Amino acid sequence: MNWRSLFREDPHPTPRMAEGVRVYAIGDVHGRLDLLLELSQMIKEDLQENPVDHSVELFLGDYIDRGPESREVLDYLLTSAPVCNERICLKGNHEQTLLEFLEDPDRLKHWARYGGMAMMRSYGIAEGTPMTSAACKGIHRQFVAKFPDEHFEFCRDLPTSVSLGDYFFAHAGVRPGVPLEDQSDRDLMWIRDDFLTSTKYHGKFIVHGHTPARQPEVHTNRINIDTCAYGSGILTSLVLEDEGQGLLATGAPGPSRLD
Numbered sequence: 001m002n003w004r005s006l007f008r009e010d011p012h013p014t015p016r017m018a019e020g021v022r023v024y025a026i027g028d029v030h031g032r033l034d035l036l037l038e039l040s041q042m043i044k045e046d047l048q049e050n051p052v053d054h055s056v057e058l059f060l061g062d063y064i065d066r067g068p069e070s071r072e073v074l075d076y077l078l079t080s081a082p083v084c085n086e087r088i089c090l091k092g093n094h095e096q097t098l099l100e101f102l103e104d105p106d107r108l109k110h111w112a113r114y115g116g117m118a119m120m121r122s123y124g125i126a127e128g129t130p131m132t133s134a135a136c137k138g139i140h141r142q143f144v145a146k147f148p149d150e151h152f153e154f155c156r157d158l159p160t161s162v163s164l165g166d167y168f169f170a171h172a173g174v175r176p177g178v179p180l181e182d183q184s185d186r187d188l189m190w191i192r193d194d195f196l197t198s199t200k201y202h203g204k205f206i207v208h209g210h211t212p213a214r215q216p217e218v219h220t221n222r223i224n225i226d227t228c229a230y231g232s233g234i235l236t237s238l239v240l241e242d243e244g245q246g247l248l249a250t251g252a253p254g255p256s257r258l259d
Contacts, residue, residue, distance in 0.1 A: 015165065015243070017240045022054070024056065024058065024239055025207050026039065026058065026225075026235070027226045027227055027237070027238075028062040028209045029067070029229060032068075032229050037076075038235070042237075043248065055085050056085065056086045056164065057083055058089075062226075074151045088162055091155070093172065094114075094115070099156060105137045105139070160189055166205055167204055169208070170207075171210050173208045174206055180202065180203050199220065205222065208224055211224055212226050229250075
């Protein structure tokens with residue numbers, strides 16, 4: 001792939017992936033199994049056309065909520081054979097909120113405001129209204145009875161970040177001024193304004209999702225690839241190899257490069 005790096009003229013170091021490695025970083029899926037299957041096929045075809053020594057499919061979190069097939073997305077990530085040589089899944093704030101709901105049924109009042117009931121429906125649980133503490137406890141009992149142990153363990157054990165080459169991957173971003181190895185899990189899953197407004201170089205180039213955008217947001221220190229898949233129909237993968245950055249996306253005419 002002869003993608004030209006966007007960053008050659010920038011003051012920050014040009015990020016580079018390890019030799020012979022290609023990473024497909026995938027943005028927020030949010031219950032859209034249809035888009036995930038479509039993008040996985042695109043990655044498979046890209047690998048067939050452009051072989052590489054080692055490939056990684058790297059999911060940035062938020063597999064659940066909002067879209068209609070949260071359960072099916074978790075099943076896919078748990079049971080399907082990786083399209084690449086390696087599959088890495090990170091934890092998003094929606095997975096964390098699910099875990100908090102399992103500990104405290106009243107968390108559903110908060111979770112329901114940003115897509116949690118779509119998760120419930122995918123497990124065959126109808127909404128309870130109004131959202132009283134008693135209703136939350138009733139939904140909690142139903143959900144615990146239907147939520148497979150393997151889904152719980154998957155969400156519980158997800159890492160919150162990974163570093164590959166000159167790139168650092170996290171769901172939401174990082175806290176400026178804090179070394180990458182000292183970042184808190186909460187910031188990695190939840191941070192927004194302090195990170196999004198920073199032009200600081202963080203020690204590595206940051207790839208993240210979490211903040212919906214109409215198209216990938218490219219900056220000199222980060223790329224946001226949450227393209228609001230559940231609503232837009234566009235699920236995006238950032239493709240990283242050597243010094244190149246490219247894009248694959250559902251609903252797009254084909255592979256593109258960032259230039």
